[in-house]
Amino acid sequence: MDRPNNTPLVTLRNLHKQYGGGETVLKDINLAVNQGEFIGLIGPSGCGKSTLLKMIAGLTPVTGGILDIAGKTPSDARDRMSFIFQEATLLPWLTVHKNIQTTMRLHRVDKQECLRVADKMATLVGLENVKGFYPRQLSGGMQMRVSIARALSISPQILLLDEPFGALDEMTRDHLNEELLRIRSIEAWTAFFVTHSVSEAVFLSTEIIVLTANPGTIYKKIAVDFPYPRTAKTRESPEFQRLVGEVSHHLRSVDR
Amino acid sequence: MKKHLIWILPTITGSVIIGLWYAIIVIGGQPDYVLPSPWQILQACVTERHLLVPAALRTGFAAIVGFVAAVGGGSLIALLLASSRWVKMSFYPWVLVMQMTPLIVLVPIFVLWFGEGLPSITAITFGICFFPVVANTTMGLVSTDKNLLDLFKMSNASFTQEFFLLRAPYALPYFLTGVKIAGTLAPIGAITGDFLAGTASTYAGLGYLVQNYRSQIMTAELFAVAFVGCLIGFIFVAAVNFVHWYLLHNWHESSLKAEH
Ligand SMILES: Nc1ncnc2c1ncn2[C@@H]1O[C@H](COP(=O)(O)OP(=O)(O)OP(=O)(O)O)[C@@H](O)[C@H]1O
Ligand SMILES: [Mg+2]
Numbered sequence: 001m002d003r004p005n006n007t008p009l010v011t012l013r014n015l016h017k018q019y020g021g022g023e024t025v026l027k028d029i030n031l032a033v034n035q036g037e038f039i040g041l042i043g044p045s046g047c048g049k050s051t052l053l054k055m056i057a058g059l060t061p062v063t064g065g066i067l068d069i070a071g072k073t074p075s076d077a078r079d080r081m082s083f084i085f086q087e088a089t090l091l092p093w094l095t096v097h098k099n100i101q102t103t104m105r106l107h108r109v110d111k112q113e114c115l116r117v118a119d120k121m122a123t124l125v126g127l128e129n130v131k132g133f134y135p136r137q138l139s140g141g142m143q144m145r146v147s148i149a150r151a152l153s154i155s156p157q158i159l160l161l162d163e164p165f166g167a168l169d170e171m172t173r174d175h176l177n178e179e180l181l182r183i184r185s186i187e188a189w190t191a192f193f194v195t196h197s198v199s200e201a202v203f204l205s206t207e208i209i210v211l212t213a214n215p216g217t218i219y220k221k222i223a224v225d226f227p228y229p230r231t232a233k234t235r236e237s238p239e240f241q242r243l244v245g246e247v248s249h250h251l252r253s254v255d256r
Numbered sequence: 257m258k259k260h261l262i263w264i265l266p267t268i269t270g271s272v273i274i275g276l277w278y279a280i281i282v283i284g285g286q287p288d289y290v291l292p293s294p295w296q297i298l299q300a301c302v303t304e305r306h307l308l309v310p311a312a313l314r315t316g317f318a319a320i321v322g323f324v325a326a327v328g329g330g331s332l333i334a335l336l337l338a339s340s341r342w343v344k345m346s347f348y349p350w351v352l353v354m355q356m357t358p359l360i361v362l363v364p365i366f367v368l369w370f371g372e373g374l375p376s377i378t379a380i381t382f383g384i385c386f387f388p389v390v391a392n393t394t395m396g397l398v399s400t401d402k403n404l405l406d407l408f409k410m411s412n413a414s415f416t417q418e419f420f421l422l423r424a425p426y427a428l429p430y431f432l433t434g435v436k437i438a439g440t441l442a443p444i445g446a447i448t449g450d451f452l453a454g455t456a457s458t459y460a461g462l463g464y465l466v467q468n469y470r471s472q473i474m475t476a477e478l479f480a481v482a483f484v485g486c487l488i489g490f491i492f493v494a495a496v497n498f499v500h501w502y503l504l505h506n507w508h509e510s511s512l513k514a515e516h
Contacts, residue, residue, distance in 0.1 A: 059409060078410050078412070079411070079412060083406065085403045085406075087403065089403040089404055091404070091425070106408065106412070107412075134506055
């Protein structure tokens with residue numbers, strides 16, 4: 001499924017969304033995303049960010065326009081996609097190790113392989129010491145790590161993240177942001193990342209999309225050119241601060 | 257300290273109640289057949305044991321049969337109700353109607369249909385116990401976390417995978433809550449059942465003994481039956497609670513001890 005560099009991996013053309021016969025949620029969304037990009041989606045509450053991710057995941061139907069993923073429809077492409085929700089969304093009756101394996105099991109990955117990959121993923125997200133724990137025994141940040149490990153276990157091509165760190169305190173969030181980029185440097189997936197935090201969006205993204213509400217349209221696309229690897233130091237640079245200011249400004253003008 | 261209080265306090269309150277009981281007898285001076293003393297009740301338990309023990313075993317057995325029927329049948333009904341919104345909308349009101357119908361009125365009909373003894377007693381126990389199983393299990397099956405369902409959908413999970421790996425375990429705590437309530441009702445159902453539909457020749461459980469003692473105004477013996485029924489209830493509830501704990505203690509909030 002690898003694409004030549006000049007063809008986008010995900011193409012949205014005049015994408016339109018309406019639930020039932022209700023109001024238009026998203027309108028005229030045009031976007032071409034190349035492999036390896038990290039798209040930060042930001043906009044007022046209710047503008048359709050989650051809806052956009054769900055459409056890409058094939059969890060809710062497209063009601064107009066084109067959504068193409070490497071020549072496939074979303075529901076045909078979703079076995080190479082992983083969704084990470086705001087809550088960790090773990091199965092409380094399974095241990096960390098088994099939780100990491102759930103998606104692989106559903107993909108009918110062979111058992112030996114499941115165990116091997118789950119071990120690898122647990123180590124990748126720093127959970128190798130709590131593999132036998134149940135979700136309730138973990139902090140919110142650790143639960144989120146399980147969720148990330150589970151999402152990465154199937155080596156996704158596309159990662160969809162819907163405010164994954166929204167419920168966490170700022171320190172944990174910053175830390176997980178850094179980890180996410182560290183993992184990305186090993187695992188090269190393409191990401192769509194919804195957030196309400198401007199500095200998080202700037203820190204992670206290659207491109208930030210600011211959306212308007214009612215109906216949701218693209219207000220601004222802002223390229224973020226800081227080189228990777230980005231570290232805690234990146235946040236302190238004046239350039240970073242300037243960009244945070246710029247994005248915040250755009251966000252204020254759509255959020256009246 | 258706290259640990260001992262769990263035993264000490266009920267022992268004290270129990271002693272006070274027994275003391276009051278004797279006080280009422282001494283002050284009021286009622287005849288024994290109106291209010292026997294705790295000691296007479298204990299004696300009745302011993303002298304009537306040749307009747308009480310087999311009756312208790314029969315009632316216990318009937319409770320188990322009725323309970324199993326209610327849990328099995330109730331789960332099946334819940335599965336059907338949860339299978340689609342349409343089925344639920346069409347049939348749930350009728351399940352409620354069944355639950356609201358005073359069961360006692362139906363007993364003669366049960367006896368007519370199923371005959372006296374165990375079959376009717378089972379039907380009555382079922383009637384008393386099934387509703388909490390149906391209501392709770394249905395609730396559990398339809399309230400599966402939306403995101404988890406999306407997660408399974410993303411992995412193109414089959415219907416059976418979704419049911420056995422997600423919906424069923426998700427509904428388990430709800431189901432067990434229903435089972436717990438059914439467990440407290442089952443012994444009552446069985447005693448009611450053979451009080452109303454038991455005979456010496458078909459099924460002489462505790463309920464039948466009650467009829468027997470009542471006709472002879474054997475009050476201490478009636479209290480003895482109540483005592484034995486209470487014992488059966490405790491055994492039943494303890495067994496059901498153990499199953500509940502065993503299945504959930506690793507992961508579910510309801511079975512977690514406060515951790516320090
Ligand atoms: N399943 C649904 N059925 C009908 N309308 C829906 C559904 N899901 C979302 N909507 C509507 O679509 C609009 C966009 O919702 P969405 O959840 O995508 O917003 P969002 O940008 O993710 O908001 P937030 O930042 O608060 O998460 C809202 O007006 C919402 O009411
Ligand atoms: Mg959202």
